[in-house]
Amino acid sequence: MSQIVLDVLIVAASVLLAASAVMALYRIVRGPSILDRMIATDVVLASIMCGLGGYMALSGRTDLLPVLIVLAMLGFVGSVSVSRYVSKSDSMTPGAEAGALSDFSASDWHMPKSSDEAGSGSGAGAGSSASSGAATDSDAWPDDVARGIANVADGPEAVTVRDEEPVVGLDSGSDPEPADAHEAEPADADEAELGTESEAVAAHPAGEDSAPKREEEPFDEHADVDGEGLGTGPDPGPADADDGPDDSDEGRGAP
Amino acid sequence: MILDIISAVLILLGGVLSLAAALGLLRFGDLLSRMHASAKPQVLGLLVVALAIAIQFPTWATVTTLAIVISFQLVTIPVATHMVGRAGYRTKHLRRSMLYRDELAEAVDRAEARELAWERQRGTGTDHHDG
Amino acid sequence: MSPNRPRMTKGRSFVQQLVLVFFLVLLWVMLWDSVSLLSILTGVILALVVTRVFYLPPVVLSGRFNIMHAAVFGLWFVYSLVHASVEVAWFAFRRRAVGAGSVIACDLRTSSDLLMTLIADTASLIPGSIIIDSDRALGILYLHVLDCDSEEKIRTAKAQVYHIEELLIRALGSHRDLAALRAIPDPMHQHGGEG
Incomplete structure (x- = not known):
């Protein structure tokens, strides 16, 4: 009697674990981004570990424990490596261009388009309080303040600094400053933890000052979200992932 | 025999948690929500399965090895979820419509507004930014 | 960053290295499943080699460890883990x-860096919240919370994080942290309209 109960329990557990692995596999195939695939791989790994543990418990052998240790120790390396280098262009499934607005539209940022998505209304309302709720295409608010992303065309000229302009780096401030600039500075340097967005903001004021075409583009918040415009070379990854102090001069003057 | 049944029940529980995680992966709407679902079996599922093994082999050797497994998992899972979450937030995988309140974006906005105000004050070609 | 961090004197640094070596030896012994002279000796040698070759920047421990509060934290953590896992599993199964x-x-x-890291880790482990970003200098953590679409739920989520912080400060916070804890016992109602 108890053997039957045991067998039923074992079979049920195996079926559940196998089903969870198969469903995670579906997400691996289907996942619209590489990060979805990575977390689905983590679920497959967790199912494997549970299955291995179950096998050890029920067949009376412990020589597989080192396998469990190694899986536990190193199972996260895949997700971390991929997320370290994920970039806008890598993560779309083929057939969609980088920068295509597939998941949501520009209006999700500051303008609630409809009220059916309960989130965007109050979220945008709260988030745009600083940007005074730009109802139109951010005419009321200077472009590069709206999330640090201006109406930048995805082209090298937009982020390239031309020769005749003086390049004013944000950390070259040596003029005698009024008091409030001093108190703005350390607070901004502290927010350098928000690494890649700082690169976007840093890249823009330098190259943006004379880009003539920013009014024509619709507000595209994808452009240079991480400072990954086409002119900036390979994706440097999250800037604050490197060790060493990076809030001294790298993110100075930028959030 | 009763120990075997207890172990089997615990493993079934681990299976249910894994199934819940996979279901969450399928059903939740955006990347960040799916990540919540995926981290669960790695913590509680493994804890439950380790309990099952410890019940079957209550020796010091096994129990300490299982303690090692659990502590490594506890240390590495937050790292993985944080990295994926940060990457998911910063790139366009974030679905703004699935966020009710975004205080990080507010803080970034404030910082950028401060930055722009500071830069304006320094007079570095800010005339272009007016309107 | 902050000039008020406790200084890493030579004594502290040596004790810290000792603690690190001790835990590494413990790990080695547990991996080999045998407490013998050979395993301890090889463990000590390997631990010393590892801490020299892979030198980590020293973590400033506060020198305070309250075992009772640590046990309370451990128990609360396990309870919260189970409760939140069941809740998130229920989300996966229900219709909505x-x-x-x-x-x-x-x-x-x-x-303190160590405490912020531990709080972030704990919050990430408990299903329902994931740490997204942090502002180390200002001491702010940004977390993504699942299924949080009303003010009430936001308040609950924040209260949980502050509770984690309180438990951890009581367990291994420094005296400055304890003073800060006493000064702001209820951060939800301290600042005007936070949460």
């Missing part, structure tokens, strides 16, 4: 799945 989430900011009372 899950609604909108939120990214909340928690202004912590402590500014």
Whole structure:
């Protein structure tokens, strides 16, 4: 009697674990981004570990424990490596261009388009309080303040600094400053933890000052979200992932 | 025999948690929500399965090895979820419509507004930014 | 960063290395499943080699460890883990799945790196919240919370993070952190309209 109960329990557990692995596999195939695939791989790994543990418990052998240790120790390396280098262009499934607005539209940022998505209304309302709720295409608010992303065309000229302009780096401030600039500075340097967005903001004021075409583009918040415009070379990854102090001069003057 | 049944029940529980995680992966709407679902079996599922093994082999050797497994998992899972979450937030995988309140974006906005105000004050070609 | 961090004197640094070596030897012994002279000796040698070759920047421990509060934290953690796992599993099974989430900011009372890391780790482990970003200098943690689409739920989520912080400060916070804890016992109602 108890053997039957045991067998039923074992079979049920195996079926559940196998089903969870198969469903995670579906997400691996289907996942619209590489990060979805990575977390689905983590679920497959967790199912494997549970299955291995179950096998050890029920067949009376412990020589597989080192396998469990190694899986536990190193199972996260895949997700971390991929997320370290994920970039806008890598993560779309083929057939969609980088920068295509597939998941949501520009209006999700500051303008609630409809009220059916309960989130965007109050979220945008709260988030745009600083940007005074730009109802139109951010005419009321200077472009590069709206999330640090201006109406930048995805082209090298937009982020390239031309020769005749003086390049004013944000950390070259040596003029005698009024008091409030001093108190703005350390607070901004502290927010350098928000690494890649700082690169976007840093890249823009330098190259943006004379880009003539920013009014024509619709507000595209994808452009240079991480400072990954086409002119900036390979994706440097999250800037604050490197060790060493990076809030001294790298993110100075930028959030 | 009763120990075997207890172990089997615990493993079934681990299976249910894994199934819940996979279901969450399928059903939740955006990347960040799916990540919540995926981290669960790695913590509680493994804890439950380790309990099952410890019940079957209550020796010091096994129990300490299982303690090692659990502590490594506890240390590495937050790292993985944080990295994926940060990457998911910063790139366009974030679905703004699935966020009710975004205080990080507010803080970034404030910082950028401060930055722009500071830069304006320094007079570095800010005339272009007016309107 | 902050000039008020406790200084790493030579004595502290040596004790810290000792603690590190001790835990590495413990890990080695546990891996080999045998407490013999050979395993301990090889463990000590390997631990010393590892701490020299892979030299980590020293973590400033506060030198305070309250075992009672640490046990309370451990028990609360396990209870919260089970409760939140069941809750998130229920979300996966129920018809409505899950609604909108939120990214909340928690202004912590402590500014120590170790405590912030532990709070972030604990919050990430408990299903329902994931640490997205942090502001180390200001001591702010940004977390994404699952199914958080009303003010009430935001308040609950923030209260949980502050509770984690309180338990951890009591367990291994420094005296400055304890003073900060006493000064702001209830951060939800301290600042005007936070949460």
